[in-house]
Amino acid sequence: MTTDTNIYWGTFRFHDWRLYLAATEAGLCYIGSPNAPFSELESWVSKKIKHPVLQENDEKVAAAKHALQDYLHGETNEFQMPVDAIGTTFQKAVWQASTQIPYGETRTYQEIATTIDKPNAVRAVGTAIGANPLLMIIPCHRIVAKNGSLSGFRAGLDMKKFLLELEQQHAR
Numbered sequence: 001m002t003t004d005t006n007i008y009w010g011t012f013r014f015h016d017w018r019l020y021l022a023a024t025e026a027g028l029c030y031i032g033s034p035n036a037p038f039s040e041l042e043s044w045v046s047k048k049i050k051h052p053v054l055q056e057n058d059e060k061v062a063a064a065k066h067a068l069q070d071y072l073h074g075e076t077n078e079f080q081m082p083v084d085a086i087g088t089t090f091q092k093a094v095w096q097a098s099t100q101i102p103y104g105e106t107r108t109y110q111e112i113a114t115t116i117d118k119p120n121a122v123r124a125v126g127t128a129i130g131a132n133p134l135l136m137i138i139p140c141h142r143i144v145a146k147n148g149s150l151s152g153f154r155a156g157l158d159m160k161k162f163l164l165e166l167e168q169q170h171a172r
Contacts, residue, residue, distance in 0.1 A: 008060035027082030074170035094128035104171025
């Protein structure tokens with residue numbers, strides 16, 4: 001017997017961005033790219049979750065909406081909500097390392113690879129960062145190229161630049 005997995009979703013708006021949010025019973029599991037179509041969420045869910053059933057439910061993502069709103073207005077620099085980061089063991093190690101980067105600071109892909117004791121896995125680190133399902137919550141926007149330039153970000157370089165500038169303005 002197969003069991004369906006409920007995935008609750010809602011829409012978060014900030015300025016001219018529309019982001020789809022999704023949560024499992026365990027916590028927030030996905031934040032979409034700004035203004036991406038709903039099919040981006042559907043595709044991610046179908047690849048990562050067995051027998052998903054998508055249900056629009058703003059209550060299930062309300063805490064995430066409030067936390068993101070506070071973060072994007074510079075009112076908080078951390079997230080206090082349950083998350084369900086769905087990924088491989090390697091991806092989770094990379095994502096965990098990125099959560100250790102202080103607000104308003106950056107690290108390079110090489111530094112993250114070294115942090116997780118995989119100094120030769122710089123490209124794999126980049127791939128894991130690109131697969132981050134929890135934009136902003138897992139702060140992969142804080143990871144930059146070796147020369148300090150902004151490089152790939154699932155949500156686009158404009159969002160990455162915005163987030164880094166926001167954090168630098170509000171770093172305490």
